[in-house]
Amino acid sequence: MIDNNIRSILLTGGFTSTILLGGCNVPLPPQTDHPNVIYVFPDQMRNHAMGFWRKAGFRDAVHFTGDPVYTPNLNQFADESIVLTSAMSNFPVSSPYRGCFFTGKFPTNSGVPLNCKADRPVSSLPIDAECISDVFSKSGYNCAYIGKLHLDHPTPNDPDNPGEYVGEARPAWDAYTPPERRHGFDYWYSYGTFDVHKHPHYWDTEGKRHDINEWSPKHEADKAIAYLRNEGNVRDKNKPFFMVVSFNPPHGPYHSLNDCMEEDYNLYKDKPLDSLLIRPNVNFNMSKNKCVPYYFASVTGVDREFGRILEELKKLGLDKSTIVVFTSDHGETMCSQGVEDAKNSPYAESMNVPFLIRYPQKLAPRIDQEMILSTPDIMPTLLGLSGLGNKIPTAVEGRNYADWFLEKSKRTPLRNAALYIRNADGEKDADGNITSYFPIARGIKTTRYTLALTINKNTKELENALLFDDLNDPYQMHNLPLEENKEVVAMLCEKMVPLLVEANDPWYKEHILKNMIPYN
Structure with a gap:
């Protein structure tokens, strides 16, 4: 567990969003100390696959050469954000990362030590876990989850077919998350894990299934934009919101136009392979090489959908009062080291993930080469930046680096690894x-x-x-x-x-x- 000195640091600072009245917590109206928060994390996105790493200033901050990928929205966002060079996914696999992010704990105590599937009941987000969304919800926030979850042990709980799994695969990977397992998210449009990118499906807040014939990031960005606009009065506009958008691409498969948008593939399809795979550690004999244009196309498509969310935020006048994070659960080795596994390894291209955070007028844009961020740090840091530092659960093992980001002080010690x-x-x-x-x-x-x-x-x-x-x-x-x-x-x-x-x-x-x- 955390050293008591560090724990005391975690529990100091911040502003409360509630008052005690007759022994009950009563939410206060939204204040400038309680910004909106949008957390966008595509699955399996290489830190190296962002175009700004090839730009002056950024390229000098890292020891690698950025991939030749087209990401104009992330390039602009990087100029407006704090960009970490050393954000690490401690266990670079989907479910364990998500367990760390949700709970602020390492996999030993998060309840999610392995990727979640039906034959692994040992790995599932505990129903009694106090998650980041629980804290935001109890503090007066609207909370929305859109996209891939992959945090529940799949059980035969299909709302349309009681007693059956939601998919045909055995062991089952996909899962339906009932309301009692949503941890404070009052708006729900999600699924467990399903890798058919142009034919995704989702369960909404009421448990109704939606089968969609559209590239999933495009559809999920549409839902995020509708949430921002409050179409259908899905949130209380007098409250701040915490919205998580979990794109599945550029996670595999990335083999054909069934997996990405043709307009994005066209940017890469005619380029020689050695102009795309520019790293000296690439194995050009791997069959996976032919996937590279499709992977980069997925990255470019994710960039476009992220940009649409940012543009809508600006149109609605919410950009100045909203913390926006862009990150990923793990990287993608993409033919490096001769390994087939895209993740689940200590290689930098697997562990090192994007982490960009923008909070206008609060966070000064800069490149941070000093911080080595661990996944459990994200939960307490976002709560701290949202004025909820004193609401961080005592069991959290991550560190609240809000003051570091705000450049107010460095009282929370940085890990050196x-x-x-x-x-x-x-x-x-x-x-x-x-x-x-x-x-x-x-x-x-x-x-x-x-x-x-x-x-x-x-x-x-x-x-x-x-x-x-x-x-x-x-x-x-x-x-x-x-x-x-x-x-x-x-x-x-x-x-x-x-x-x-x-x-x-x-x-x-x-x-x-x-x-x-x-x-x-």
Whole structure:
């Protein structure tokens, strides 16, 4: 759990949005201290796949060359925002990231240690979790969720077919989220996980299913714009709002025009492959290479839909009073390192995610190279920036960096590294359901180094390791031998200990690899 000194920091500052009246919390009218919040996070979006990284100023702030991708809206948004160079998805997989974001906790305590599917009852957002949306809702906010959720263990709860799963896949991945599991979101237009981008489906606030024949980010941006306009009186205009928009693309599949918009694909279709895959760590023998134009097309399409939301916010005069975040749950290796898996690895292109935050007249636009943001920090920081710092649940493990963003003070200490986490399925019951998880890999990402240690599931001894000098080897092409870099490994293992303690991680509790990691 969190050190008491850090916890006291988390609970200081901010402004209350309620008054005590007869022992009850009564919401106050919206104030300038309680801005609207829009959180947009496409799935599987590379930090490298944003055009502004190729622009003067931005390109000098990172050690990689930005992908040759067309993102005019993100380019403009970056000029108006704080842009982090080192936002890290600690467990770069969909459901665990979402559990960290919702709860402000690391996967050990969020309830979501693995990707959610029907044979993993061990991984599902707890119904009694106090989530970011619960705090906003109890503090007088309207709360809306639009798009992919992927946080619930799928059960046979189809509202149209009681006792059945909502999809035909077995084990089931897609899920319907009933009202009692929506954690304060009073407007709902969502689904679990379904990867047919031009034929998505959603369940609305009342549980009615909508099957759509339209590219999902376009449709979801339309719903977000309708929410901003308050079409159908879906929110109380006298209250501030917290709206989450979770696009599925550029998550796979990205194989054909069934997955993206043709107008976006046309920007890339005739370009030679080596003009798109410009990194020295690319393996040009992978079959995945042919997917690159479709992936970049999806990124460009997401940029356009994000821009439409921003434009509507401006038209309605809400831009100055709204915090807008653009980020992602994890990256995409896209033919780097010769790995097929787009995510779930310590590689920078998997862990390092976009993080841009704009709050006009409150946050001075800048590039922040110092902060190494961890996923659980997002919840308390957004609550702090919204004047709800004293509402952050005591169980939160992330840190409230609101004052850092506001440049008021640096009383909340920055971590000097981010923890890397990878879990695997653990024990199974007689029906084949996963009843536990195994903490198969842990690691650390500092401003210079990446270290990842993977253990054997039977012996819990070191099975393999990755060590990169990211400063001198930004594309992580040279795995350094541990024996030849003992001092660096010892330093990184020592730095890992407080991170494991803060996350209440199984490696700390079991003293895994205690011959390498100095727990005491």
